[in-house]
Amino acid sequence: MESTEWHLTSFVNLAVLTFLFLCSQGQVNGDCPADGRTWVPFGQSCYYFVHGNEDRFKSYTIEKAKEMCKDYGLLTVRSAEENSFIVENSLQVWKGGNNNMWLGMYYNSDDDEFKWNDESHVTFKNWEEGDAEDPEMPLIDTCVILHAASGKWENVSCSEQPQHGVVCETPQIRLQRKNASPLLSALVVISVIMILGISAAVWFLQQRKGSGSTLFPSFEYHPPFRAPSADQTCLVEAEEIDETS
Known part of the structure; x- marks a missing residue:
């Protein structure tokens, strides 16, 4: 058994x-672009922390940031884990500087809400207290930055040409x-x-x-039935007459 x-x-x-x-x-496996940049994988995405000369932090305007990430996209943050990852890596990559980074976010006046540049909804939020609805700033002219020191998000004016750090983001390449x-x-x-x-x-x-059985079943030979001959019939009849007399 x-x-x-x-x-x-x-x-x-x-x-x-x-x-x-x-x-x-x-x-299939995921992989980051092989374009000479230093991409850092996390989750399903890859991130490039834009460096200045000698790998030092350098700030750019929002328009310049979009131009530098035009083949990919500006940073989006969709979870607390991703937010922490960006903060920790920015402090390491940019020599521990207290830097701010552009988020790929804008205010959609038609839907009256902030959206990511790919038109997806902002599900995870990490605003500084009261900053998402700042009455002193026209939301239509609002850009958003992420503070490396606190991990919080802040509204800033797009038209005043402020400069902040740039992080490009792209989905991992699906390789067969x-x-x-x-x-x-x-x-x-x-x-x-x-x-x-x-x-x-x-x-x-x-x-x-x-x-306990063999591989092939056993058979017994039985000759076919045959009718008795004439001599055998006479012998049987003679024996029956002797028994009755």
Whole structure:
């Protein structure tokens, strides 16, 4: 019984391993752009902290920031974890300076709310107290920065040409893993089929042995029925007459 269970378990394991091998050939991996910049991966995105000369912090206007990240996008922050990641890395990359960074956010007057530049809604918010509805600043002229010191967001005027740090962001590139060669896949499949076949034969023989029966059923020979000859009939009749007399 234990041997039978072992073979059944082996069948299942082999089937699972084969499935995982074949499926793994089509998996995808994420990667950051290889454009000479130093991209830092986090979650499903990559981030580039724009450097000045000698890798020191340098500030830019919002228009210049958009131009520098035009092939990607300005920084968006969609969770507390991402906000903390940006703050921690800005302090490390920019030599621990107390710097501010542009956020890729604007005020949408039609919907009367802040939105990210890709038109998605701002679900995670980390405003300084009361700053999202500053009555002294026209929201239509509002840009947003992230303070590296506190991690809080602040409204600033776009038209006054302030300058702040720039972080470009882009989704990780989805790379298709190279499939194994058809010959290798065929050899794997054939090997698994052979192993399964041998295991099945061994299991079948053990089942026969355990039940006490042979591999092939035994047969007894029985000659076909034949009618008695004339001499045999006369002999039987003579014996019956002797018994009655």
